[in-house]
Amino acid sequence: EVQLVESGGGLVQPGGSLRLSCAASGFTFSSYWMSWVRQAPGKGLEWVATIKQDGSEKYYVDSVKGRFTISRDNAKNSLYLQMNSLRAEDTAVYSCARGGTWRDKWGQGTLVTVSS
Amino acid sequence: EIVMTQSPATLSVSPGERATLSCRASQSVSSNLAWYQQKPGQAPRLLIYGASTRATGIPARFSGSGSGTEFTLTISSLQSEDFAVYYCQQYNNWPPDSFGQGTKLEIK
Numbered sequence: 571e572v573q574l575v576e577s578g579g580g581l582v583q584p585g586g587s588l589r590l591s592c593a594a595s596g597f598t599f600s601s602y603w604m605s606w607v608r609q610a611p612g613k614g615l616e617w618v619a620t621i622k623q624d625g626s627e628k629y630y631v632d633s634v635k636g637r638f639t640i641s642r643d644n645a646k647n648s649l650y651l652q653m654n655s656l657r658a659e660d661t662a663v664y665s666c667a668r669g670g671t672w673r674d675k676w677g678q679g680t681l682v683t684v685s686s
Numbered sequence: 687e688i689v690m691t692q693s694p695a696t697l698s699v700s701p702g703e704r705a706t707l708s709c710r711a712s713q714s715v716s717s718n719l720a721w722y723q724q725k726p727g728q729a730p731r732l733l734i735y736g737a738s739t740r741a742t743g744i745p746a747r748f749s750g751s752g753s754g755t756e757f758t759l760t761i762s763s764l765q766s767e768d769f770a771v772y773y774c775q776q777y778n779n780w781p782p783d784s785f786g787q788g789t790k791l792e793i794k
Contacts, residue, residue: 615722615730615773615785629781665729671777672720674741676729 572596572675574666579680586656590680592649592666600624600644603670606651608662609679616662619651620670634660656684688712688776692786698794701764707789709757709774718778721750721759724788725770733772734759761791769793 578590590606606618619630619640628640639652649666661684667673689712699705709719717737722730732741734750737757747762761768771790777783 614787615775617781617783617785620781631782667730671718671780671783672732672735672775673730674732674735676731678729 572668574668574675574677576664576666576677576680579664579682581683581685582656583686584657584684586684587652587654588656588682590651590653590664590666590682592651592677594647594649594666594668597668597675599642599647602668604642604649605667605669605673606640606649606664607667607673607676608660608664608682610659610662613662618664621649622670653682656682658684660684687782688715688778688784690774690776690784690786692772692774692789694789695787696790696792698792699764700794701766703764703794705761705764705768705791707759707761707772707791709752709759709786711755711757711776714754715776715778717753718776718780719750719752719757720775720777721748722773722775723768723770724773730773764791766793 573595575593605620621640637655641650663679665679666677668675691710693708719737721734724730738750749760751758771788773788774786
């Protein structure tokens with residue numbers, strides 16, 4: 571069974587940093603593009619970042635470019651999102667998802683709250 | 687940026703009836719469109735990709751149609767487990783992609 575389990579969320583002050591992790595199991599992680607998608611409280615879905623199988627290509631939504639970094643460790647079947655210079659508008663549930671364009675498996679997400 | 691608009695925002699339908707959800711793109715996205723279902727507190731579930739291809743394990747009562755700028759998700763006979771929020775997503779000329787604001791399908 572495919573499983574994606576996020577961790578690392580929490581409360582952080584504006585300007586702070588967090589590193590999210592996503593542990594993948596039940597499939598050959600190194601064979602898939604992987605993405606992060608977020609959902610602000612009571613709002614819709616927003617794509618954040620995507621990384622190619624070998625990490626050689628990375629893409630970001632404009633609002634996080636220069637602040638967020640997506641990475642992966644195929645040996646550990648793990649996906650990461652380093653978030654720096656966090657803003658109130660980054661408050662959301664962050665989910666990892668399998669796939670680059672359409673995404674066929676999603677984790678439950680981890681809540682990031684940016685507030686003083 | 688391609689803006690996706692879903693209608694209606696809320697749709698009330700009785701179990702056993704047909705539900706038709708619409709999604710419009712601000713410019714052509716060809717057939718590069720997906721549909722997701724999300725229940726409260728749960729992760730989104732992929733239903734349709736390529737505008738009309740059902741994802742693995744999705745029941746045949748779910749069907750997608752359309753191309754260009756107009757798309758439809760049809761649920762032929764609503765079951766109790768189908769009441770949820772539905773999102774469309776375009777991935778034409780990705781990145782970026784974009785989602786619609788969602789349609790809440792509720793029990794009438």
